[in-house]
Amino acid sequence: MSKRYPGRRLSWWRLTILVGVLGVLGFASVEGWRWFEDVQTAANSDPWTDGYVDVTTTPFYAFEEVSDTDLKNITLAFVVASKTDPCEPSWGGAYSLQQAGVEVDLDRRLARLRDLGGSAQVSFGGAANSDLAVGCEDSTKLEKAYGSVIERYETTTVDLDIEGDFLTDLPAIERQARAFASLQGERKTGDAPLDVWLTLPVAPTGLTDAGTDAVTAFLEAGVDLAGVNAMTMNYGDTAVAEKPFIDVITESLQQTHRQLGVLYGRQGIQLGSATLWSKLGATPMIGQNDVRAEIFTIADAQQLNAFSVEQGLERVSFWSINRDQTCAPNYPDVRTVSNSCSGVDQGDATFAAILAQNRPGTLDAVFGPGTTPEPTETDPAAADDPKTSPYPIWDENAAYPAESKVVWRHNVYQAKWWTQGDAPDNPVLQISESPWTLIGPVLPGETPVPVPTLAPGILPEWQKDATYVSGDRVMFLDVPYQARWWTQGDSPDASKVLPDSSPWRPLTATEIMSLQKTATPTPAP
Structure with a gap:
């Protein structure tokens, strides 16, 4: 067991790779040491895959009946505010915690799951209903409400699904952040530290402005985030019309990875690339998405799994286990989203099994608070x-x-x-x-690309006494320029020092090559 990360098993396959590469590097530079610190941090993780289960959807899904081949990491969704009391937790606004224990037999089924070697976390929020933080403005009551759910279900990991109107309600997000900072702080030194994952929508360009604001709110509140889980779904018809769906997904993850580095950096916490990947999750909607042009196929799942293993994503999830099967022949329109089937022909395959390949971790192997800055020195030789x-x-x-x-x-x-x-x-x-x-x-063996030049006489030489209007082109000291507006007596090379006020701009390489092909040299006087 790793002492630095309580409850986390060392990932030996990552460590083996690490040792082999270090043998090549030989710790020869500061950059090598930075890389070692970064990858060592990520190597202390055990990547895992979980699936969401909508607790209130009927017919109820028997998530507790797991076999050796079933996915054993379950995310129970969603705890929201009661419809009668904004500070009272409920399951989907339909059952109080007590009612769910009786009418859905949730407590007993969760115990059964754990007896069979499974693990579970609770997800707060979601697209429907209201998170507790939206209407419960009393900080004491809000923290107590969240805490009561964590205690009842004995979870060491929570998923905070922030989307819809909640995503743009920054005061509510800040209340939620303060509550979980306090709850996490209480458990920091105990036997059951609390992992906090933020699940946020993403665009092909990564997190939205509201999403980055949410991450900032949690970091500023002092929450040590286990990670950010990107909802890689429902990008829109335009996004998937331009490239394959899986390419849109991986591009959005790469951009979110970049953004996390910026967000942590603004808090004075410099994290390496491998560490940032280990703080990232991905959650596709399997099969037919709400956007009709988006269909996440079995092949997409295979590619996402390979990407997640290669990059070192800590978490991969999916919406939802309830849907992980081919629709029955009597389901009339597979392009209409169903809560009980995926809308694609899965054959004998399941999304759960594919997304879980080479991801052996469990929700019980918690990361625990421990995000620390990493060395940022730059090797002068680089x-x-x-x-x-x-x-x-x-x-x-x-x-x-x-x-x-x-x-x-x-x-x-x-x-x-x-x-x-x-x-x-x-x-x-x-x-x-x-x-x-x-x-x-820059690739190995590259050398400077030749700068295109113009043959003598294609453009006239600049003359100090001449008058030029917008679009006129001249040569000055073997460099071609174009006038931006009327000018007389203004030297073109001043554009290098005062580009905003200069009436001249140098031609681009594309413009120079175009002139080479089409222009006729100006006759000598």
């Missing part, structure tokens, strides 16, 4: 080298028109619009805020 970089190294004093390519920290970036002073890897939460697009890493 600086970008102009001799091996395909494009110029980014310079904060230089101006870059749209489509310009630069190298920064061993990656190639392309400008989306004119920019100056904006670092390509500036930690923005939404990728749309950055003027740069990451193209990919």
